[in-house]
Amino acid sequence: MTVSLKTLPDSVLNRLHELHGELSxxxxxxxxxxxxxxxxxxxxxxxxxxxxxxxxxxxxxDDVDEFAVMREVGHRREASRRSRAPRMR
Structure with missing residues (x-):
């Protein structure tokens, strides 16, 4: 199995995001x-x-690079937002 940010649980990805903020x-x-x-x-x-x-x-x-983590967090937030948006008919 290929391991990447896309396959990480949300909790781990969010912790990586928090760590980068704390390391600024x-x-x-x-x-x-x-x-x-x-x-x-x-x-x-x-x-x-x-x-x-x-x-x-x-x-x-490269997987845990701050910008890669931010990009994946953004993708997941956008996907979540889209899945909750009312569908137009």
Whole structure:
């Protein structure tokens, strides 16, 4: 079976999306309000979680790229929105 973002459960995909948000420089550093000694341990934990998800689901680095994850989240949201939209006759 080929593993890709398309085959991941929503919960895993959403966690990858959240991790990328938490790993943004603004989020990590509280917009520059905290020192590297304060944010670096948090970054190590988040990076480790990202690697664990990648390994446990057989994903490669390109699969967990922030933009690939954002694109798949967007596709799923659009598909969900379309499936709920009333059908025109």
């Amino acid at each position: 420089p603004e989020a990590l550093t509280a917009d520059g309000e905290i020192s590297e000694s304060e944010w670096a341990p948090r970054k190590r934990l988040l990076d480790a979680e990202l690697l664990q998800i990648q390994a446990s689901h057989g994903l490669n680095q």
